[in-house]
Amino acid sequence: MAQPIVDPPAIAEVPGLVAAAVYAEGRRIADIAIADARSWSRRPGHIVWIGLHEPPQAHLRQIQAQFDLHDLAIEDAGKAHQRPKLEQYGDGLFIVARTAQMLDGRIAFGETHIFVGEGYVVSVRHGPSTSYANVRRRCESSPSALSNGEDYILYAILDYVVDNYIPVLETIEGEVDAIEDGILNRSFNQKEVERSYQLRRDLLRLRNAIVPLAEVCRRLEHGDLPAIDPSLQPLFRDVTDHVRRVQEEIESLREVLAFAFEASLMTGQAQQTAITRKLASWAAILAVPTAIAGLYGMNFKHMPELEWEYGYYAVVGVIFMICGVLYWRFRRDHWL
Amino acid sequence: MAQPIVDPPAIAEVPGLVAAAVYAEGRRIADIAIADARSWSRRPGHIVWIGLHEPPQAHLRQIQAQFDLHDLAIEDAGKAHQRPKLEQYGDGLFIVARTAQMLDGRIAFGETHIFVGEGYVVSVRHGPSTSYANVRRRCESSPSALSNGEDYILYAILDYVVDNYIPVLETIEGEVDAIEDGILNRSFNQKEVERSYQLRRDLLRLRNAIVPLAEVCRRLEHGDLPAIDPSLQPLFRDVTDHVRRVQEEIESLREVLAFAFEASLMTGQAQQTAITRKLASWAAILAVPTAIAGLYGMNFKHMPELEWEYGYYAVVGVIFMICGVLYWRFRRDHWL
Amino acid sequence: MAQPIVDPPAIAEVPGLVAAAVYAEGRRIADIAIADARSWSRRPGHIVWIGLHEPPQAHLRQIQAQFDLHDLAIEDAGKAHQRPKLEQYGDGLFIVARTAQMLDGRIAFGETHIFVGEGYVVSVRHGPSTSYANVRRRCESSPSALSNGEDYILYAILDYVVDNYIPVLETIEGEVDAIEDGILNRSFNQKEVERSYQLRRDLLRLRNAIVPLAEVCRRLEHGDLPAIDPSLQPLFRDVTDHVRRVQEEIESLREVLAFAFEASLMTGQAQQTAITRKLASWAAILAVPTAIAGLYGMNFKHMPELEWEYGYYAVVGVIFMICGVLYWRFRRDHWL
Amino acid sequence: MAQPIVDPPAIAEVPGLVAAAVYAEGRRIADIAIADARSWSRRPGHIVWIGLHEPPQAHLRQIQAQFDLHDLAIEDAGKAHQRPKLEQYGDGLFIVARTAQMLDGRIAFGETHIFVGEGYVVSVRHGPSTSYANVRRRCESSPSALSNGEDYILYAILDYVVDNYIPVLETIEGEVDAIEDGILNRSFNQKEVERSYQLRRDLLRLRNAIVPLAEVCRRLEHGDLPAIDPSLQPLFRDVTDHVRRVQEEIESLREVLAFAFEASLMTGQAQQTAITRKLASWAAILAVPTAIAGLYGMNFKHMPELEWEYGYYAVVGVIFMICGVLYWRFRRDHWL
């Protein structure tokens, strides 16, 4: 059923619209206007795939009208800060996922809302994240896979979302390793305390993003959702598996940071003890000349030692001897 | 089925009664006296909505008589300090929710008890909280939604209760951020210890309020409760979702405060170590002139250095040199 | 079916027997001897209610013979230190609850074992606790409620047991508040450490008593126990609810004490740091006159300053100046 | 069905064999050789009860042959360090339990493996533990109970195993109480740190032994195991209950030790602060005479005070006064 390629409407003019195309037999047959989405999606074997980025409310309402989407889902899609979830409205699914990516060397958290139903997939991105143009390209390059339909597109997007967590975790892992190398020699310095605090907050955010996503994937894998073809369940199982690995890695990093904290506390305590010991040792050694010289600085008339010819040398000698013995004993006991 | 607007009875005269009205087809058709509630609620398509604030017991008994409410529920409704719960008595529901709002810049915890049954909704507020006049206004402004019946009113109240948690959390979040900025430079001071202690207690109370509410919402969403129309379940699912987000936020803030505590402990330890180091360094440097000068303050007859013309300058010079070397080494080792 | 009031047997003579009465239509119709219990309990509409306190084994065997109780239950009832539990033996129930009350201003833990079956309720108290005479009086004062039968009596006893936890918790709450007021100014002193340790142990014991009781109540509320009339389930639900509130309160107090511990640790650390700073500051200030005066105490022949007319004043002035500058800087840096 | 008492074979000659007897109607009718076990166990109403202690492998193989036991169970029974478990092989059960007893005042951990099947019970002990001769004696003294069959013997052994945990816990409880008395006065000394560390390890081992045993008992109580007569389930329920009490006690002791640790940390911190305060106070007081006397030890030509007749007394007086004021202030502030 070959379709003539339709001229793309002027997408750039529509705010928030990233791409809108129709696919048949795994091939892109046309770029379309939103107003035509419904009719295209109703043709058998045709799938409309629309990508949006922080679209204005009016726009979402237009999409809603095309695919009869539920009011609550549209309200949710209009604003970020949703919890990852999967909701079923009639035959359609509404999925919320939190995304995390490395953008310019920093962790960028975003959100993606996906509507999936008979003949259509609509993705709505919020916050900083790369567009799903990559996903679209990859799908278009394997028509046989894409011909599986709208649930395959859903899989491709979720897989991309989860895969983007990996470099984030690798970055954090690198930083944790760096901190780790530090603490084994000395306790945390102020910069490391700050860095590890930041890492813990980041890991907390990542966990909050990924834990409910695991539940979403589990339901896609196991649930009897009308929009999901059972033959694609191994694909969703694979995503679930990736999510679990990410989750495990996050938990491990959290524990490692907790271990590092404890190790640093320990090292810090040992350090403090060592310094106090050193302080005490030197104070003891230096108190000797002060005390003895003090005695011979007294102005008593009758102090026979003061008259001795070598009294001075004797006293200095005694002082050095006592200090030497103390020094040797402190060394021996590893106080110095 | 248009109803003539009935003259409102003198509500202000009844202690604890905030509002009592009857609705049909989503429109307020009359303000009523409690004694008439039963007959109005029995008319098909009519809903009586009564709002009370800390009503006297006699009053509650009157309400009980009107709607055949269960003794235990009435007893509960008469006093605050209930746990959030949903109880089913015959066809009626009795719901307890804890409220939290920002009132005059402080967190105000309250309680709301709701009776819902065929043709009636009764809300009983305890403690400080804004009245549900806002909810009533909002409902009255969308008659089509309100015409869904008493379960829609229940939804509207619960939604309002949960939404009121958001600014509370935002306030706490702001304070946590402020504390956070502090600890990255130095350990907690007394005021911050106190503030973070208060925040933890507040978060504990919020959690105790919201966790059982999640269970209530979950049952409204999933349960086969006779009072709840299945078509409204997406609404209750939405409330559940909000509750979960609030819960997640509370847990995150709790963890962040725990991280901050640990970071502060660490910083405090480092600080203590730095001070001890500084103390030790200065003690060592200052011990030098004391010890050396002590020696030359001795009154021995035979101390050749004392006779030297430049002995004094030599000794002072040596003292300065030793102190200088010590100072330089302590600087190098970052003890000073 | 009015019964003539039978003369009470000499209860005081029977060790461990507190009360033994038979009720019909909610009214006490006779005080009875244990040997007559069986025949009374078999009369339709009659309930025998026996209260015991640490009865001798022989006594329990007599009771066992009257109501055909299970050997294991009787063995359990003969000794304290059981875990709260509900066990079903044939048509009868055996319930163990731990009690906690304020007796003479101290927490007194005890145990109550209850046998409930067709026509009889037997309660066996162990350890310090007030008798259930209050429960009996309250039941007797509302015959209509009491006429519900033996399961109502069970409810009344359990409700009393749970209600007695409330003042215990209030007492602990008061002490926690007192401790709390303390730590916000300074770290725990020895007495507070001891007190908070005791409170934690008490809360642990309370939790161990109440957590399995929640399970007992839940089973009474939900289980299909032959001895429990379904119409009384709202009553048991109410008890479950109270148990849960007690449990929540215990958990909250445990957390609050943990927070207080952490806050105190922090305050203690800050205190230690402040003292070390103060110590270091004064040590530095006081080292100045010692070091300088030491220099001018040296006995060198040639020390021109010593000859100056105002040398002494100059040196004292310099000392004061340096000390003043140090004092000012330490103040500025909040070390003093 | 009276059986003639058969002459016992020479048990002492068989390594690892503690006892082997056959019972009918609750009475021991013969001591038997292992080779005859099968035929005896097959006689209706007869039960063979064999007790072994660390038997050689050959021996176990002989037992296996008699009762057709599973290879894996025999392999397990041949070596210690199994996890407590219940396994069903055909109609037979294989149960592993860890034992803990006080032997010569020390905790001795051991293991018992039990094979139960139609007509036989075989117990295999590993490690230090008293033999089950006591259990056998007690069973033989109540033939009516023993006539319940092999599941009664299983109950008797498990009950004995669990009961042996009680004195172990009482011993630990005594030690925890002793430690507790200590920490309320001062922080842990080295011996107490060591002791509490040992107790925590012991409690960990006890928990590891008892937690899976709870699962074993629960299955014996609830499971539809062919070897267990339903009429004996109250007995196993009783064992489960004891196990739970032991478990609760272990958890409580673990928590108490954790509390004690925290309390000790606190006390230690307070102690450290008190010592630092004292040190600082005395350092300040003693610095006064040093500094002032230093000044008047200077050798300036022109120091008018030195000439005053009562200068010396004045200075000493001033020194004492300042020291006295400092002392009084430090006392007042509880630094001394």
Add this chain to the structure above:
Amino acid sequence: MAQPIVDPPAIAEVPGLVAAAVYAEGRRIADIAIADARSWSRRPGHIVWIGLHEPPQAHLRQIQAQFDLHDLAIEDAGKAHQRPKLEQYGDGLFIVARTAQMLDGRIAFGETHIFVGEGYVVSVRHGPSTSYANVRRRCESSPSALSNGEDYILYAILDYVVDNYIPVLETIEGEVDAIEDGILNRSFNQKEVERSYQLRRDLLRLRNAIVPLAEVCRRLEHGDLPAIDPSLQPLFRDVTDHVRRVQEEIESLREVLAFAFEASLMTGQAQQTAITRKLASWAAILAVPTAIAGLYGMNFKHMPELEWEYGYYAVVGVIFMICGVLYWRFRRDHWL
């Protein structure tokens, strides 16, 4: 059905291929080329067992073609860093396990992927681990067991994987014991902090490897997996049991290290206190001669004591006496 031994193909030439053989009636009848695997595996009663080590992708594709393996499983098998899991593709199973072994005295983590289906077993090793040649040898030495089929081979491999964890844990246990002996005398030194930190990371990795493996084993034991013969379930139950024991041991070691950390913190605190006490004691003792000698070093004209004949001896005597008394009191109070 005796098979003629076929000449083995040149295995060494195939990169990543460790062994490829076909078995019938528990006996190895031929070494085969991968290209012949399919036909051999289809002969009734024949099992192909192929062992690979980090095979190139092309190779895996060849295997995939032979046994119709699922794309996703092959993709997973081509790269390490999978989570332990069991996945069912049609009648075949795909199992991922993480391995841990002691290689050259260090813990080596690896991964093994196993494909099991009608007539074939393919194992793919990643990372450092000994080959399964041992397993193969052991299987070949008991043909009757091996004749159970491909599920027996799966059992043999998993059993080997789990057994290899035991020496790893024993090594860690030895190190924990060594650390433990240390901390009971003094707090952790830097090397022990480092070592215990490493052990905690290792235990974390081991736990991450073994916890999901427990789930895999549990499904093999309980699941109705077509590839697993129910008669072999006791074998898999045995593996599950071993996994649980490993898991329990890991958890215990984790707890023990946490206890050791706390004990060390305590000891460290006590140490710090002891040092501060000692420092304070000596500072006090040494301040006495300094202060007193300072007084008699003053240059007042009128100081009668200076004239006394035995003044000097008296003062020195007094100094020694005061110091002696202080020393004795500090000793008595265990400060020295």
